[in-house]
């Protein structure tokens with residue numbers, strides 16, 4: 001039975017080859033931040049009010065002026081098209097069907113144009129800045145021409161995080177059959193058959209740019225470290241503005257100083273995120289950074305929380321702490337691997353039903369009624385201990 005996000009995770013785990021599942025699941029190094037993202041939500045308990053009329057509930061909101069039926073955004077996830085053929089297209093359609101919003105990663109299997117042609121708006125495009133600024137400019141121009149609403153610049157990957165499981169698995173793009181994975185691949189022939197209808201098994205946006213070797217498989221870290229520009233800094237925002245007329249969102253803000261700089265540079269929204277624990281290990285839980293960022297921003301930009309959402313109650317807590325909406329990564333990837341578009345729709349349905357129920361049970365029927373008084377933070381110790389290294393998370397221990 002698929003009734004919560006963990007059920008979808010287990011289904012995804014069974015359906016995917018080990019290396020693909022572990023690419024999705026793992027975090028950087030010791031998995032402190034990966035675990036903290038989940039454990040962080042445990043620090044915030046509810047203050048529920050009783051005898052409130054909660055018969056009419058409403059979790060709709062707006063993000064950058066666009067109406068969403070639920071405060072959930074599908075975050076950018078590279079290589080989602082390895083989990084299901086046309087994965088990014090399916091996820092974008094699922095988001096539209098549930099009144100959510102899809103963000104296409106620069107590093108997707110499906111291209112900017114394929115997703116825009118198949119899925120109704122609103123869509124955001126996530127940008128990694130290439131050393132070759134000609135390629136970067138062309139990505140931005142393609143997103144603009146295809147009608148994407150916002151540009152989401154990810155700022156926490158000057159260098160790929162140290163994902164040891166990907167290294168041990170020899171995870172490559174396109175995936176390769178090797179001596180060590182051959183048995184596992186044969187155990188997942190269903191995936192092999194499904195993927196045979198995929199448009200390709202590599203980064204769709206780069207097949208014609210010359211940056212992707214035509215026949216060789218590349219490691220994700222090797223390829224991105226060669227191509228991403230580690231010199232990008234605040235002054236590049238001006239350049240981006242000159243080629244992108246729409247709203248700019250910064251993804252990967254993890255302290256008040258950067259939040260203030262983002263506002264001073266006029267960004268319309270920022271995403272408190274540690275990249276789902278995949279980049280710098282020993283960053284705090286995203287939810288623990290949120291109050292500091294919300295206080296620094298003082299309403300001058302919209303603040304979105306990303307990382308560790310697995311329950312609707314997590315979303316309610318984030319909104320009570322000042323987030324406008326939440327981004328999810330792995331939860332919708334589990335749904336995608338479990339059952340394609342319907343699986344992503346189920347992810348959104350599960351979370352939005354949980355949000356709805358939580359709003360009823362705490363006596364705050366509308367998102368606009370949430371503030372910090374809906375939470376208690378005084379009943380638990382103020383630190384989150386790492387409960388287990390990244391591998392234990394994979395074994396379902398956390």
Ligand SMILES: Cc1cc2nc3c(=O)[nH]c(=O)nc-3n(C[C@H](O)[C@H](O)[C@H](O)COP(=O)(O)O)c2cc1C
Pocket residue numbers: 023024025037075076077078079105106107126154251273274275276277278306307308309327328329330331333
């Ligand atoms: C498989 C995978 C691929 C990702 N690829 C990208 C990416 O291309 N660009 C990006 O900005 N973030 C990427 N992220 C990070 C997500 O956008 C998001 O920050 C993170 O997954 C949130 O944590 P959660 O998985 O606990 O929801 C990726 C995450 C995963 C799990």
Ligand SMILES: CC(C)CC(=O)C(=O)O
Pocket residue numbers: 077078079107157220224275278
């Ligand atoms: C393909 C990767 C560069 C996508 C990414 O950002 C990630 O795996 O976290």
